[in-house]
Amino acid sequence: MTRQATSNTTTDGETRAISPIIGVLLLVALTVCLAAVIAVGVGAWTLESPGSTATFELSADGDQSSISIEHVAGDAVDVEALSVTVAVNGTELAEQPPVPYAGASGFNGTPEGPFNSGADSEWTVGERASLSVADTNSPPLARGDSVTVTLAIDGRRVATLEATAT
Template sequence: MSWSRQSAVTHRTRTGRASIPVIGTIALVAVTLVVALTLGTVVLGQGSTPEPAPTAVIDLSVDGDTLTFAHESGETLDVRELSVRISVDGEPLDDHPPVPFFSASGFESGPTGPFNTASDPEWEIGETASLTVADTNSPTLDSGSTVSVRMYWENKPVIRTETQV
């Protein structure tokens, strides 16, 4: 009696059964790659936390239509990354200053300090910046009214200050 092991192997090869381990190996490698890529994406995604907003103390004073901001303490602020919103008695101005600027709708030309495009945009402790609200902007800064200023960095509030005219 002859042993049929050799013929069984030959038979498997002819019917495609011997290719099952190859297909299984390819499938296992594919699943491993998908899992590794998914885990890598999750781990890398968690590692990138958003940068915290800078902190600073800004003092506001108003003289007529001119708003002067003094950087009292905290971090240096890059005014190119700030958006400034001004309100008078709770009502926002029609036009807000696009700091830094030289000439902008609703404001007189030539703001000072880092608010001016010709200056260094890095606003450091001890520096002042000022701008003058034009008569064409509304509401007007009348004596006794409250001026509120909010400054945002990447849509996060950084500074909130107010004073009376």
């Protein structure tokens, strides 16, 4: 039995080499895609700490125009790094409480608890902070109003609390 050798030659005598070229191109494309995926994954890693974790409860008294926030669980909060934003029925108060403070425009008297500038600057579990919204602040706080308080530390929101004024 005679065996005939077949060759990969074209009619003009050149040898074909398409398969190896396609294989090399596919390997290069796969390597580039893998490198891009790894670069994106490494870029997504952050070295920042996740920040403070704490739980709070909000209550509001429409008759007294007062707002009270209790720290019920979690990490202690540095009040000097804290910002408080109060909204009544979805509208932010014209004057926001500059915590800590001892008398501020838009608020009656001095706040109680850690919001008071004379108190310890660390707000720990079990402590209650309260403030009284003045009639000169807008919108006024009344019974039945929806109150939203946002607490942020160094610009990072820690909690958004909602309650209905009683």
